[in-house]
Amino acid sequence: MYQYDSYDRTLVDERVAQFRDQVQRRVAGELSEDEFKPLRLMNGLYLQLHAYMLRIAIPYGTLSTAQLRKLADIGRRYDRGYGHFTTRQNLQFNWIRLEDTPDILAELASVEMHAIQTSGNCIRNVTADHFAGVAGDEIEDPRIYCEIIRQWSTFHPEFSFLPRKFKIAVTGSPHDRAAVKVHDIGLRMHRNEAGEIGFEVLVGGGQGRTPVIAKTIRPFLPKRHLLSYLEAILRIYNQLGRRDNLYKSRIKILVDSVGVDRFTQLVEEEWQQIRDGYLDLPAAEIERIRAFFAPPPYRALDAQVPEYEAALRRDFRFARWVRTNVTPHKRPGYAIVTLSLKPTGGIPGDATDAQMEAVADLADRYGFGELRVSHEQNLVLPDVTKADLYELWKQLETLELATPNIGLAGDIIACPGLDYCALANARSIPVAQQISKHFSDLTRLLDIGELKIKISGCINACGHHHVGHIGILGVDKHGSEFYQITLGGSADENAAIGDIVGPSFGATEVVGAVETIIDTYLHVREGGERFLDTYRRVGLKPFKEKLYAAH
Amino acid sequence: MALQVVTANRLIDGRVVFLADGYRWVEEIGSARVADGEEPAKALLAIGEKAAADRIVVAPYLIDVSSDGARITPTRYREVLRALGPSSHPAFGRSPSATLAAQR
């Protein structure tokens, strides 16, 4: 993975000193809260319901074990011994003190981490496929370009006060695990007819109040133009994005209001002025960064691993876990393991400091000292030999990280919701816990099959409910918590925004509604249809009818 | 009869606090100073705003509460969560009996 050189280190170190000074000036009264707020947001520090929340950047979801141990240590010493992995591959600590934050950032800097631009109206963490580098269908490792974009966007002087936040995602595979179509800019790596690898550039996707699927503005962009093209897009947005209405400030609104053709024209006109200049991406920099993502020293292994296959036959619980939590690796004899942070009845995405320490040990022992964070709030050990899978599984079980539910109804994505978040209208965690407990029968979960349930506590959609197969949105109705359900959303290359099923459900009715939806699906599904396939075939009607039959 | 208290987050550590007697800020809503009516509430908020200017708290505001003599309970559920702590992590909160009991 990427390692800092002296320039990278100087930047984060000076940033820590700068923020320390800003905190001191705030406490001394030289900065008002209004003036300080954007500064602390640009260092990832929110003021939430109960305390400050620090959102630490995990660039493109890749962590070293040294970094994970530091996060565990910070959680232990400065927080309450746990952290929350988010839908943008970051980590949040919920009980932070302002006065500790400069020290925390200094500790993060010592392991090449930071909280830069994880909030604020600037370019945020550039996210990627959590199977980058190891997925069989990958064209090129997207993280190389995520790192390039990360650096270009860090403290970009022109784009630090955008109309609103800006999120970029990159996929290096045709099967999009990075949800690029619901990002402000999505980049999809692919080959043109000449066999060259470049980017399809999509703009204006997003969730929130007005969910939109991104539009393609350039089908193929050669790599050397990556930064100049992004600069053109951001410049158009910075100039023309609305500044008068918080809810109409994202780039998706701009693309919609001028139309994608006109928007494309504006970008292309600006780009023509700045292309082939000082923003040309040097091939030397691509190669320098590519070297950090070179394959680790894989052993030449057989695809067939007798002891692994024997374990599958012998231990049905192991086999069940492999079926859902293990993904084929591009190298023979290796496997990708997803650690479920969704234990039955647990809080989605949370991990204790003890779990983090243990996972770091496992990543060292059963890998190359690296792990991933997925936007579905799970962790990934990317390079486990098949021969080691059984041993690993047993250890994950003792750590409660082996619930065999990845991609199933128990693998719920949920934002922190009203329990923590100052923006929320309703709680999301208890709903996730109830659904998880209701569907705790693993046999049943497997029978239901792939089902992505995503819960947001407010319309900001940090739980990505719009792209859930079943999406649940918490709303405040007359001071009580109600939940609106959407169906048929999807975040992959066939991205879709879910359809609202009808009037919202009270807190005690939600689980029953989800049960009804799943029963309906089980009743009408054909062949090996997943929930999403059935929904696409039969539409909203059968679900709506069953849900509101009594009304 | 509208009862209100002033709440805010403490600047230095972000913790939820309530304005109590003598310009103190406390973490237990049970010790909060209760304003009864519009004018007392405005006066209480003004004290809160001074504390913000003095960098003790951030963003003070009034919340509606009810009081049965023994306990002070916020009207809005959001404020109940702020007063008690997250429902998802009872260990991190303040227990209802300790928190909501009004102290004499």
Next chain:
Amino acid sequence: MPLIRATGVVDDPWLFVPDEEQLPEAGAVIVTLARWQANRDQLLARPTPLGLRLKSDQPPSLVAGDVERFDVIALEFPKFTNGRAYSSARLLRERYGFRGELRAVGNVLRDQLALMRRCGFDSYEIPPQVDAAAWLSSLGGISVVYQPATDERASVLTLRHGTPEGQGRGDAGAHSRDPIAPTPSTSTRVG
């Protein structure tokens, strides 16, 4: 309002004349875009230097052909969160070749000075009563910059690979870096 440049607090020889006020017969004045568009010939006929003040929603392309007429262009930040002027500044320098004084006015905050400087600003109107020396100490910002911008600082890309910079900036690369150098041609007439 105090005015600072990289060298320190400087006197401001300019007078901003709002639209509703009458222009003095002579003297260095800064006018709004509206006034410039309505009275272009009269303004150009003045014997004293001319400046322009743009609002955040007035793109610099509107004066693209005329930038050399102005010795100073002031760009407004109506609220510090409105970052349009960062783009306007860069375009004025790099696209339209503006070489005069580029001034940040409005809701200018200390922690933004370094960003503004990188975008081509070279003077900053700051609130009265602030510690100007402290503000000036923030002008440099972080010593490492990842990306090329309007200022001539070598980006990390260049430092790593020695890629020649300055290409693509047209002749605006020669814009004044010396904050107290006289502005071209009309400087002797600054009162």
